[in-house]
Amino acid sequence: MDTTVAPREAMTDPAIALDGVVKDYDGNRAVGEIDFAIRRGSVTGLLGGNGAGKTTTIAMIMGLVLPTAGSIRVLGHDMLRERHKVLHRVNFESPYVEMPMRLTVRQNLTVFANLYGVSRVRARVVELAEALELTEVLDRPSGRLSAGQKTRVSLAKALINTPELLLLDEPTASLDPDTADWIRSRLEDYRRERGATILLASHNMAEVERMCDDVIMMRKGEVVDRGAPQELIGRYGRTTMEDVFLDVARGRSSAEVPDADRPAS
Numbered sequence: 001m002d003t004t005v006a007p008r009e010a011m012t013d014p015a016i017a018l019d020g021v022v023k024d025y026d027g028n029r030a031v032g033e034i035d036f037a038i039r040r041g042s043v044t045g046l047l048g049g050n051g052a053g054k055t056t057t058i059a060m061i062m063g064l065v066l067p068t069a070g071s072i073r074v075l076g077h078d079m080l081r082e083r084h085k086v087l088h089r090v091n092f093e094s095p096y097v098e099m100p101m102r103l104t105v106r107q108n109l110t111v112f113a114n115l116y117g118v119s120r121v122r123a124r125v126v127e128l129a130e131a132l133e134l135t136e137v138l139d140r141p142s143g144r145l146s147a148g149q150k151t152r153v154s155l156a157k158a159l160i161n162t163p164e165l166l167l168l169d170e171p172t173a174s175l176d177p178d179t180a181d182w183i184r185s186r187l188e189d190y191r192r193e194r195g196a197t198i199l200l201a202s203h204n205m206a207e208v209e210r211m212c213d214d215v216i217m218m219r220k221g222e223v224v225d226r227g228a229p230q231e232l233i234g235r236y237g238r239t240t241m242e243d244v245f246l247d248v249a250r251g252r253s254s255a256e257v258p259d260a261d262r263p264a265s
């Protein structure tokens with residue numbers, strides 16, 4: 001396996017730092033302006049209703065979309081000027097991004113491994129296939145897989161370069177509860193074993209409560225709140241993140257919560 005050890009002083013830098021970031025599409029503001037920093041080794045949820053700006057924010061962090069204004073630092077480097085120092089240490093998973101369907105799983109994973117400059121490619125593909133229970137489908141065309149198998153393949157692709165930073169856009173969307181639970185456990189194992197940082201956009205609030213140390217709430221392109229799931233639940237006088245999500249999506253701020261509904265401190 002690849003092991004990339006960051007210099008000790010770099011470990012105190014945030015994994016991701018956004019400062020005054022704005023994204024306009026054809027003059028319409030999709031995101032901005034937003035600031036946040038994400039601690040190394042944490043799992044942070046990026047939450048918000050449809051169109052809140054989560055995917056745009058993740059795409060800017062990955063350097064796929066250029067911000068209209070502001071600066072983005074990832075693993076200590078400016079994404080505008082030093083993307084080449086970062087991209088091989090980051091990876092991404094989304095069930096909405098399809099792989100070339102005619103290539104077999106093995107061929108697809110091999111292409112991505114080569115793109116990322118992974119050493120011992122064959123062994124790495126076999127190792128990941130074993131860990132993610134894909135050995136039996138390695139030589140099957142990627143277009144002929146079930147939704148659960150496709151998700152496991154896209155997770156294998158996301159881990160192929162042993163990333164220090166993993167960006168996940170609804171990693172368990174459209175999976176049955178058992179498969180989704182299995183995927184979450186693999187992500188938790190990876191984070192624990194590697195000390196990786198995970199940024200997770202999700203609409204599944206049980207997933208967020210289980211996995212996230214910290215949550216950034218977005219609405220209409222802006223960051224409107226932030227905290228650990230239990231802190232947010234307390235601040236909004238609620239019992240679940242589902243209710244907090246609904247409050248934020250409907251524009252109810254935590255300042256409007258009557259004191260009687262807040263937990264005693």
Ligand SMILES: Nc1ncnc2c1ncn2[C@@H]1O[C@H](COP(=O)(O)OP(=O)(O)OP(=O)(O)O)[C@@H](O)[C@H]1O
Nearest residue numbers: 025029030031048049050051052053054055056057
């Ligand atoms: N390529 C694009 N061109 C024009 N507008 C865009 C583009 N991509 C996103 N938008 C707009 O930017 C806003 C934020 O979209 P984004 O996809 O980032 O939201 P999201 O929070 O990821 O939503 P969802 O939960 O539905 O995936 C929306 O108003 C969307 O229509």
